[in-house]
Amino acid sequence: xxxxxxxxxxxxxxxxxxxxxxxxxxxxxxxxxxxxxxxxxxxxxxxxxxxxxxxxxxxxxxxxxxxxxxxxxxxxxxxxxxxxxxxxxxxxxxxxxxxxxxxxxxxxxxxxxxxxxxxxxxxxxxxxxxxxxxxxxxxxxx
Amino acid sequence: xxxxxxxxxxxxxxxxxxxxxxxxxxxxxxxxxxxxxxxxxxxxxxxxxxxxxxxxxxxxxxxxxxxxxxxxxxxxxxxxxxxxxxxxxxxxxxxxxxxxxxxxxxxxxxxxxxxx
Numbered sequence: 001x002x003x004x005x006x007x008x009x010x011x012x013x014x015x016x017x018x019x020x021x022x023x024x025x026x027x028x029x030x031x032x033x034x035x036x037x038x039x040x041x042x043x044x045x046x047x048x049x050x051x052x053x054x055x056x057x058x059x060x061x062x063x064x065x066x067x068x069x070x071x072x073x074x075x076x077x078x079x080x081x082x083x084x085x086x087x088x089x090x091x092x093x094x095x096x097x098x099x100x101x102x103x104x105x106x107x108x109x110x111x112x113x114x115x116x117x118x119x120x121x122x123x124x125x126x127x128x129x130x131x132x133x134x135x136x137x138x139x140x141x142x
Numbered sequence: 143x144x145x146x147x148x149x150x151x152x153x154x155x156x157x158x159x160x161x162x163x164x165x166x167x168x169x170x171x172x173x174x175x176x177x178x179x180x181x182x183x184x185x186x187x188x189x190x191x192x193x194x195x196x197x198x199x200x201x202x203x204x205x206x207x208x209x210x211x212x213x214x215x216x217x218x219x220x221x222x223x224x225x226x227x228x229x230x231x232x233x234x235x236x237x238x239x240x241x242x243x244x245x246x247x248x249x250x251x252x253x254x255x256x257x258x
Contacts, residue, residue, distance in 0.1 A: 003230065007240040008257040098237075105238025112258045113232055120249060132236040139229040140247050 009105045011076040017052055017068055019111035020104055024092060026054045038065035038079065048079045060087050078104070103132075110134055144176060144185035155187040155218055157204075163192045164211055177215060184215035188224075199248035202227060206248060 011017055014031065021029055030036070035049035041062050050067025059066065063084050068076040078101075080088065089100040110126070113136055117124040125137040147156055160167070167173045176185055192210035200208045203224045212224060230246035232254075242254050 003242055003244065003246050003251065005242040005246075005251070005254060007232075007242060007254045009238055009240055010257055012257075102235070102237040106234045106236060109232075109234050109238070109240050109258045116253055120253065122247075122250070134234040136232040136234065137229060138232060138246070138250065139227050140250075 007109075009109050011068060011078070011108060012074055013108075013112055013115070014052060014068075014070075014076070016108050016111040016115060017076060019115075020107040021052075021054065023107045023111070024104065026058060028058045029054055035069050038067055040064045040081075041083070050079055052076065059084060060091055063087055106132075106134060110136065113138070148183075148185050156185065157188045157190070158186050159190045161193045164189075164213065167191065187214070187216045187218045189213040189215060196248065204245070 018029055018031070021027075030053040032051050032053070035051050036053060038046045038048045038050055038053065039056060040046050041056055041064050046064070048067075048069075050065075050069045053065055053067040056063045056065050064081040066078070066080040066084055066088070068078055070076050080097075085097040085100075089096055092100065092103070094100050094103055114124055116122070117138060120140070122138045122140050127135045127137075129135055144156060147154070162170075162173070167177060177189070178184070188204075190204050190210055190212055192207075195207040195209050198208040200206065203212070203226055205212060212221065214221070226245075228245045228247045228250075230242055230244040230250055233241045233243065235241075240258060242250070246254070
């Protein structure tokens, strides 16, 4: 049946989060079972903790650590400092935090679908359309 | 509505999905008249009839489950045209939105229904 289904995106899969971060250029990432404290730009320990951490030296000169912490519902939330809400999008050539958040979700969804396609043996073909929209064609041959 | 579509867009075909089975349609005179076309020829070219049954999934063509019937009410189309592998498109917006269109298999719908 022809479908038009809107899908909710939530950061639940740590592997797909790592893939998404890698796609965005953050290739050095720490993963911890127990959340670890984040550090500020001067090396100070912050109150915030995270399971998946990009350390400040891999973000930018005056940046703080950013990371994802796993909630009781199994979903991960991004912690990013006020400074980096402006700095990180700029580093990636994006205009504003909302654009960064959208790009992160888009890249995460792409990684998640790619992983699902491999698991379910769907064929996977991706096209980058103008304006940054991604179209993934999925099919299952009989 | 179907009569309007047939006259205003004569070059287009009309394909209708219904959860009703053919037997149920024939028991309802109003619906049966639509299939018969009120004496002006069928108003619908192709009908996919029957409820989706998740116990009988099929991953090919327009039907989602094996109990559904593909009924050709005019000579405009043939069964072979609708024997294609299911293909879906996932459209990932820059704002993080994800929309699935096309003909996903039943298992794709189940997977995406859980969210990403």
